[in-house]
Amino acid sequence: MTGLSNRRARIGRLLAFLLTLAAAMAIASAAANGADDHDRRAVARIAAPPLGLPPVPVPADNPVTAEKVALGRKLFMDRRLSRNSTMSCAMCHIPEQGFTNNELKTPVGVEGRSLRRNAPTILNVAYARAMFHDARDDFLETQVFGPLLARVEMANPSVGAVLATIRGLDDYAGLFERAFGGPANAHTLGQALATYQRTVLAANTPFDRWYYGGDQDAISPRAAAGFELFTGKAGCSACHLVGEESALFTDHGLHDTGVGYARETASDESVMVEIAPGVSVPVARAVIRSVGLPPEKDLGRLEVTDDPDDLYKYRTPSLRNVALTAPYMHDGSLQTLTDVVRFYDRGGVPHDGLDPLIEPLGLRDDEVAALVAFLESLTGEAIDDLIADARSVGVGG
Amino acid sequence: MRHPMSRGLLAAFVFAGAVAVTAAGPIGPARADETCQSPYLPKITGQEEFLYVWTLGMEGVGDQSDKLVTIDVRPGSATYGKVIAKVSVGGRHEAHHAGFTDDRRFFWAGGLDDSMIFIFDVHSDPSRPKLVKTIDTFVKDSGGVVGPHTFYALPGRMMITGLSNANDHGGKSALVEYTNDGLFVATHWVPDGKDMRGATGNGADGYNYDVRVLPRKNVMLSSSFTGWSNYMMDFGKMLADEAAMKRFGQTVTLWNLHTRQPRKVFTVPGAPLEIRWAWGPNHNYAFTTAALTSKLWLIYEDDAGQWQAKAVADIGDPAKIPLPVDISISSDDRHLWIDTFMDGTARLFDISDPHNPKEVYQKKIGAQLNMVSQSWDGKRLYFTSSLLANWDKQGNDNEQFLKAYTWDGKQLTHKFTVDFRKENLGRSHIMRFGARSLYSG
Numbered sequence: 001m002t003g004l005s006n007r008r009a010r011i012g013r014l015l016a017f018l019l020t021l022a023a024a025m026a027i028a029s030a031a032a033n034g035a036d037d038h039d040r041r042a043v044a045r046i047a048a049p050p051l052g053l054p055p056v057p058v059p060a061d062n063p064v065t066a067e068k069v070a071l072g073r074k075l076f077m078d079r080r081l082s083r084n085s086t087m088s089c090a091m092c093h094i095p096e097q098g099f100t101n102n103e104l105k106t107p108v109g110v111e112g113r114s115l116r117r118n119a120p121t122i123l124n125v126a127y128a129r130a131m132f133h134d135a136r137d138d139f140l141e142t143q144v145f146g147p148l149l150a151r152v153e154m155a156n157p158s159v160g161a162v163l164a165t166i167r168g169l170d171d172y173a174g175l176f177e178r179a180f181g182g183p184a185n186a187h188t189l190g191q192a193l194a195t196y197q198r199t200v201l202a203a204n205t206p207f208d209r210w211y212y213g214g215d216q217d218a219i220s221p222r223a224a225a226g227f228e229l230f231t232g233k234a235g236c237s238a239c240h241l242v243g244e245e246s247a248l249f250t251d252h253g254l255h256d257t258g259v260g261y262a263r264e265t266a267s268d269e270s271v272m273v274e275i276a277p278g279v280s281v282p283v284a285r286a287v288i289r290s291v292g293l294p295p296e297k298d299l300g301r302l303e304v305t306d307d308p309d310d311l312y313k314y315r316t317p318s319l320r321n322v323a324l325t326a327p328y329m330h331d332g333s334l335q336t337l338t339d340v341v342r343f344y345d346r347g348g349v350p351h352d353g354l355d356p357l358i359e360p361l362g363l364r365d366d367e368v369a370a371l372v373a374f375l376e377s378l379t380g381e382a383i384d385d386l387i388a389d390a391r392s393v394g395v396g397g
Numbered sequence: 398m399r400h401p402m403s404r405g406l407l408a409a410f411v412f413a414g415a416v417a418v419t420a421a422g423p424i425g426p427a428r429a430d431e432t433c434q435s436p437y438l439p440k441i442t443g444q445e446e447f448l449y450v451w452t453l454g455m456e457g458v459g460d461q462s463d464k465l466v467t468i469d470v471r472p473g474s475a476t477y478g479k480v481i482a483k484v485s486v487g488g489r490h491e492a493h494h495a496g497f498t499d500d501r502r503f504f505w506a507g508g509l510d511d512s513m514i515f516i517f518d519v520h521s522d523p524s525r526p527k528l529v530k531t532i533d534t535f536v537k538d539s540g541g542v543v544g545p546h547t548f549y550a551l552p553g554r555m556m557i558t559g560l561s562n563a564n565d566h567g568g569k570s571a572l573v574e575y576t577n578d579g580l581f582v583a584t585h586w587v588p589d590g591k592d593m594r595g596a597t598g599n600g601a602d603g604y605n606y607d608v609r610v611l612p613r614k615n616v617m618l619s620s621s622f623t624g625w626s627n628y629m630m631d632f633g634k635m636l637a638d639e640a641a642m643k644r645f646g647q648t649v650t651l652w653n654l655h656t657r658q659p660r661k662v663f664t665v666p667g668a669p670l671e672i673r674w675a676w677g678p679n680h681n682y683a684f685t686t687a688a689l690t691s692k693l694w695l696i697y698e699d700d701a702g703q704w705q706a707k708a709v710a711d712i713g714d715p716a717k718i719p720l721p722v723d724i725s726i727s728s729d730d731r732h733l734w735i736d737t738f739m740d741g742t743a744r745l746f747d748i749s750d751p752h753n754p755k756e757v758y759q760k761k762i763g764a765q766l767n768m769v770s771q772s773w774d775g776k777r778l779y780f781t782s783s784l785l786a787n788w789d790k791q792g793n794d795n796e797q798f799l800k801a802y803t804w805d806g807k808q809l810t811h812k813f814t815v816d817f818r819k820e821n822l823g824r825s826h827i828m829r830f831g832a833r834s835l836y837s838g
Binding site for chain 1: 488489491510511536537541563564565566567624625626628629630631632633634635636637638639640641642643644645647666667687689690715716718739786787788789790791794
């Protein structure tokens with residue numbers, strides 16, 4: 001453990017320095033521009049991320065400032081940024097629901113239009129090297145135009161229309177000027193939203209305090225046994241990586257686990273529908289089809305590359321805060337962490353393209369429970385602060 | 398025991414009678430009105446003359462906008478059974494329910510999607526309602542309530558149920574009170590899991606749907622549906638979404654009408670929707686139907702003066718999810734019409750023993766069926782088809798209509814149909830009755 005504690009001391013000193021620096025910077029700029037406590041703490045989080053997270057990558061042309069955080073947060077929470085003022089970013093990335101939506105497998109946008117994929121969490125999105133389940137965009141700064149313009153999400157007719165909306169709102173007067181030295185344009189809109197999202201960091205979890213912090217009692221023996229399985233017999237860490245000094249629990253790669261294959265090839269005649277707590281009845285597919293549009297296909301990464309080898313490949317998500325972000329997988333098809341672990345235990349869904357790292361695990365029930373306990377130890381501290389931070393602004397209209 | 402009829406209702410009866418006498422002019426006996434309105438509303442004194450149908454704009458149909466459609470239902474009129482006016486409000490707002498102010502001069506109509514409220518003048522010319530006011534601040538006024546649903550007349554006030562909220566589009570919501578002039582008065586949050594707000598019961602979910610009052614008992618009931626995400630969602634997608642299906646209301650809340658304080662939360666699983674109080678002076682009970690579990694529920698005051706809820710009948714075969722939607726009670730409390738959406742069928746229940754209702758008649762009205770309104774004498778019934786824009790059936794089964802029938806105590810006889818797609822109108826939803834006689838006395 002000496003290696004670990006040396007490292008800790010080193011990181012600690014670095015953190016302390018950065019913190020002071022950041023705090024000084026934040027206070028200086030805040031004093032000038034009326035940024036509040038939430039903004040200052042957000043800037044400090046970037047400078048010194050909580051235990052278990054690596055340094056935050058920040059693009060050189062978009063340094064984090066309290067003014068940008070404040071503006072980005074306001075934009076993120078603002079329902080007026082959609083065509084009919086019903087949808088904000090936060091309506092699908094809901095702060096109280098792990099910055100995703102726990103109440104839907106896949107969300108709905110303007111006028112209730114269907115999305116085919118589960119909303120990923122915004123927590124720790126600063127570290128995502130590629131955005132979306134199929135990794136089709138690579139910067140937070142550019143990602144925002146996806147939802148703003150998608151007909152099924154916020155349904156704005158054009159980038160110009162979004163900018164015109166913002167210009168027309170009195171409560172935005174001067175905010176872009178203060179944050180960027182100029183009026184709102186496509187560039188600064190992306191930068192503001194990206195900046196806020198970058199600050200939504202959550203770690204210093206019981207796992208982090210145990211593994212990186214040396215606190216033996218931070219997690220239960222069962223969760224510790226789960227970690228052994230995660231990095232051993234169950235083979236999870238082959239894709240959900242755990243580093244020496246920090247962990248993002250992802251290889252940033254794309255894999256076929258069989259979830260997409262299972263969905264696209266399902267042929268069951270009926271679906272179990274829960275009509276009251278604990279009461280389910282089978283409903284024929286034909287009935288379901290009579291009251292809905294046909295679900296859209298989802299071929300995964302192949303849709304981006306046209307490479308047949310990419311069929312049903314999806315990005316490995318981070319597992320941080322995973323206890324807060326149900327339902328799981330790119331289509332929200334698994335409802336609980338136990339469902340997910342049992343899915344892996346069965347060897348995913350065997351078919352031609354299945355990733356060779358996924359195979360039946362032969363886990364005992366107590367091992368399943370241990371893995372779940374471990375996954376539950378990955379919930380960051382101070383989530384409530386991030387929620388309060390998000391809710392420090394109104395939802396617009 | 399105290400005499401069950403309190404002063405309040407007596408006054409209401411006397412008032413209604415007075416209107417009947419003064420306005421009984423050329424149209425005949427004072428005996429007609431829909432039966433599911435607030436007791437504070439004046440009655441139409443004779444045959445209803447106009448039907449106001451709050452209609453959802455439909456993509457690809459006409460101007461694609463929500464509109465108030467007026468249909469002439471005067472027997473013998475040259476335009477009987479025809480559309481005689483329509484007022485488009487511009488844009489789609491998920492038009493749903495609507496109601497009159499207590500003076501019956503204005504008609505408030507809501508949009509469940511963007512929470513717009515449109516107020517029509519129906520008294521200046523009852524054959525041609527005019528849009529006179531728009532409230533676009535409902536969410537802000539109410540402190541974050543989304544989806545104005547029921548518009549229920551209280552003295553000088555409009556009590557509006559919200560279905561959702563602006564924080565997460567889930568089911569937590571509230572009742573919101575405005576003056577007849579459109580000024581915000583108060584928001585009354587429905588008790589939820591975290592805060593029972595002083596009510597008793599086995600837990601609450603905060604969900605909301607309909608509201609109805611029984612003034613002589615000083616009680617108000619509210620029911621519970623689901624939040625914006627679900628009611629706006631493609632119905633087929635939702636049925637196959639296990640997470641979404643867990644987000645339906647399981648409660649009916651009893652309130653103190655005067656103080657607006659919640660008193661008791663009943664567990665009524667499976668989304669209890671429309672509430673109808675019985676009319677009889679000794680009838681201290683109301684019905685509601687649970688949409689998903691297809692059960693008829695009775696909310697009643699027991700012999701000990703305690704309010705109770707119990708399931709009293711199945712509606713169709715619950716395993717097939719027939720989806721009971723609108724209901725209409727007869728003015729003599731002996732019959733209850735129940736529409737089931739999935740099989741497009743109107744079902745008549747004999748409720749003369751409210752603890753043992755029995756289905757006594759059914760008739761298929763169309764491929765899909767939602768709302769039903771009946772005249773006060775029970776002789777005329779009107780049906781419409783649309784449930785929600787994204788819940789209506791697909792393809793040819795997406796019939797959109799208003800159908801008028803007469804009821805002779807044995808069967809429904811078809812009178813006329815207005816095809817809302819052919820007429821380029823949209824999806825037909827709630828109906829309310831109008832008549833010139835209301836404003837002539």
